[in-house]
Amino acid sequence: MNARTPSVALERPADTDQGIGGCPRRKEDRRLLLGRGQYVGDIRMPDMLDVAFVRSPVAHAKLGRIDKPEGLASMVYTMDDLSGVHPILAASALPGFKRSVQHPLAKDKVRFVGELVAACVAPTRARAEDIAAQVSVDYADLPVLADMEAAIDSATRVHDEWSDNVFAETNTDRDVSAPGATATRTVRRRLRTSRQCMMPLEGRAVLCYWDHRLDQLVMYSAAQVPHINRTGLAECLGLDQGQIRVVSPDVGGGFGYKGLLLPEEICCAWLARHLGRPVRWLEDRREQLGANANCREHAYDIAVEVEPDGRLVGIECDAMVDSGAYSSYPFSACLEAAQIGSILPGPYVMDRFVCRTRSVATNKPPILPYRGVARTGVCFALELMLDAAAREIGIEPYELRARSLVPASAMPYTNITNKYFDSGDYLACMTKAVEALDWQVWRERQPKAPAGKRIGLGLAVFCEQGAHGTSVYHGWGIPMVPGYEQCAARFTPDGILEIRLGVHSHGQGMETSMAQVAHTVLGIDIDRVRVQHGDTANSPYSTGTWGSRCAVMAGGAVGTACQALATRMTALAAALLGVPAATLRLEGGRIGVPGSPGLALDEIAHTWYRAPQKIPLGIDPSGLEVVVGYKTAPDTGTFSYACHACAVEVDIATGRVILLDYAICEDGGVLLNPQIVEGQLIGGLAQGIGTALYEEMPFDGEGQPLASTLADYLMPGAGEMPPLKIIHMETPSPLTLFGQKGIGEGGAIAPPAAIVNAVNDALHALGAELTECPASPERVLRALAAARTGALA
Incomplete structure (x- = not known):
């Protein structure tokens, strides 16, 4: 194992070292920094039309009459006009999975605010928007399911043909305990992560035209998965895949938001063929925030059982995820919940694990896979519980974790849910992060915090399964198996x-x-x-x-x-x-x-x-x-891992949380380019800070999004980034060609848990505790008020 020094003084190979482990200047940066990149929005074609969509202003309603503006009917298209177009069917082979039928333009019923109802075309986007504003739609309101817990027991159905509002349920029950176990203590909480949005610099974008010479649809799309998009388009348009060419030019960030087939892509593709002209749609930020970019809404009823010295004995959990109205192609509705039952144990050894998960349908936009899919919520739930247990026992949180982390001597290790950890030293990783933060120095500073301020320390440990193979995704019932x-x-x-x-x-x-x-x-x-x-x-x-x-x-x-x-x-x-x-x-x-x-x-x-x-x-x-x-063999994926540790200051008068210091120790196996890895970690950390402290997409009882502009949806900026130390460990994976592991999502997984743990450490002496993120000033003040009245926030 090779440990690199912190990034503030990283001894990188010289720029002339061009091989694995070197840090040459990025080849793509010159064109991007000089403005020579080519994004979909940069592409212009003769006779091109722009599209603006009529979107539903209500969350749940029967569709009635759609009146097109007089004299402009040829520029407005509804689902009835899209001849030969099939609905999106993002199915799963999970037992009991209920299939949602999503038409590219709503048919008979709308199921969330922002669902596409009609497409309007014009030579400019402004003109297309003017036409869209003149389209009249009759909506017959239906009861709205805006809360996943209420939706489970409601007689109202998001999809009328379903027996309930649950896409799928999973159950896991494992017990490997030895007889004669010692007395234990159980700690239980109800935890939630708020619904939020993804925010790539470039929104979604599509440009389609029909190449008559090749008899082929050409689609330029800001997409992460061009071949999967081609497959989905072929299914929905009734074309063979050879008749479709998908081009993803430069793409300004993805994070999972651009990893699916869009209804807008299907509409633009059909319009381009039907009209014989290039057709383009560029998403604006309000469309993105209000209709297209939801993720991360989890709820956990969770208990951890620990021995008196802090050893983790078992986990019991009932988790649900608000999956929204549809499963997006190729598969999204159960991707979060279905993973909870297999990854919740994290990097720990335990005797018992019981977990029930439900993917719930509501009248909200479909939940999408976001950087750190499921792991961010899982890490938040488990790591908050471990800190709560450490507080009850009266030991440092890293001491409790040290009792149960998989030891390096046990690697490779198969955990309680049959995850195959290929290599690593989790304890060393946590120790390095704690030391890099100067944990004991910060402990000594806690009593010296300024009046009205509290200092807290928190950490979170996780492992990240990456480069999953056939066995993993086939087991989850996913139709696109990455073999x-x-x-x-x-x-x-x-x-x-x-x-x-x-x-x-x-x-x-x-x-x-x-x-x-x-x-x-x-x-x-x-x-x-x-x-x-x-x-x-x-x-x-x-x-x-x-x-x-x-x-x-x-x-x-x-x-x-x-x-x-x-x-x-x-x-x-x-x-x-x-x-x-x-x-x-x-x-x-x-x-x-x-x-x-x-x-x-x-x-x-x-x-x-x-x-x-x-x-x-x-x-x-x-x-x-x-x-x-x-392909790797076995193809169960690689397991990178990390420990994030931080110090925060909480203003108990305003509820504001400030990050004082932050340390990350990660192990991505052999790093192809340490500088690029650091960029991934820093970018992921910024997103994780947003999840922890700022980003939230609330909905009212009628399913209306309440943060549909950047004036309402808060995001961290450069000023919110803390002082940062990064330590690289390199434990080669025995499964891969060069010993490398997947690490692209890790920076975003741990921050919510580490930061909220630090906030709870700061508030513990006051009897306050947060059980939900983001840790906004409002929630901090609510927790303090609840502590004063003897209730848990």
Whole structure:
């Protein structure tokens, strides 16, 4: 295991180190920083039309008459006009799963505020919006289900054909306890995480046109999963997948928000074919906030059982997730709840685990997979409970956790829900984070806090399963099973290496890190590597970018493809040099006998393409282009992990929480590029701080969103980021090509738990405790008031 120093003084390899572990300048940054990126909104086409949608102003109603403006009927389309278009069916093979039928434009009934009712087209967005404002729709109001707990017992149905309002229920019951267990203490709480929105800099965007020469629909979309979108479009439009090309150009952030098929995409695709003109939709921020970007609403009735010394004995939990009105394609309704039953035990050893989960349908927008899918809520629930137990016992929270973290000596370890932890040292990780924060120094400062202020300390430990394979997703009933990743790699005649991937980069620096993998295998300068992605016409099939899978799966595919090219290059070099291939070494982009100059890769490529007469007979004619697939074995995923520790100051008069200090120790296995990893952690931390302290999308009893502008929806800015220390541990995974693990979501998972734990530590002496996030000033003051009256907030 190799531990790096904190990021404030990180001893990184020099910029000239281009291979795995190096930190060269990102290849993509030059074009992005100079404004030369190309996003969907930058693309202009002749005769293009813009779309504005009529969206439902009510959460639940029967659809009546839709009147189109006089003289403008040809510019307004309802579901009845979309001939041949099938509904979105995001099904699951989970036992008992109820399928929701979502038409791209509402038919018969609307089920949430913002649901699409009609599409209006015009030469400009402004004109299309004017037309939309003139469309008249009759709505017959129905009772609204705005609370998931009430929806479970309600006679009202989100989907009339269902027997209740639950998409699916799961149950887990495991007991591996030994007889004669010691006396235990049980701590129980009801916890909630608030519904929130995702906020990529670029909203969703779609541009479609019909290519008559190729008889093909072309869709430019800000998408994370272009091949999956193509599959969904084919199903809904009745086309074969070869008739559809999906292109994801530069994408300004995804976070899961762009990892699904959109009703807007289906509408634009149909309109483009029907009208014979390019059709574009660019989401505005109000559409995003009010209708499209909900996530994270969990509720837990949870108890933990601990021994007197703090050892975790068991967990009992009844959890529910507000899944909104529909399951979004390819699958979203149960993705959060279905995972709770398998990942709630976290990185801990225990004897008993009982968990029931329900995915509840309500009259809210569909819940979507957001960075740290399910794990953020799970980490919040379990880590708050462990801190509560530590307070009751009277020990430090890290001391309690140390009793139950999976020890390094037990790795690889199969936990109580059969998760296979590939490698790691969780205790060392937590210890390093606590030390980096100077925990004891902050403890000494607590009594010296300014008048009216309280200082608190908190931490959270988690493990992140990434790069999941067939066994995991098939077990969850998901229809798109990510069994492998492919890379197409080839040398051009002048020795440029072209890499084509099915995954998509939308901020992860993949063009750089994948080039670093190629450099490690072939020794080629990363400036001579071109990474192409995001186009179903020339990239291998892929389930796309999500689930912290790219470093492992795409990195493994690139490495394996480059190894295959190295084998072919070595055979050619051996033939040209007249020596056995076994005597040659590939190093620094050259192949030769050790001690001799040999041949450069570009020389070999030139000979193959431009001077084949120099190549002896009998050489494999397959050439310098390969398509290679890669998967881990076993394919249960890698387990990165981290500990976040922080100090906060709480103003007990105003309820304001300020982050004073923050430390992260993480282990992502072998880091392809530590600087890129740090960027992922810092960005994730900012999102996690938003979840912990600011971001919330409340709904009233009629299902109306109450924060539909950025004046109402609060987000952290640069001023809310705390002083930060990052420590990298590198415990190689035995399952992956280079020992790397998925780490893209980790920065966003732990902050809500760590920060709210710190707030509770600050308020403990006052008898106050928060059980919900975000820890807004209002909630802090409510907790203090409840403490004064003897009630738990």
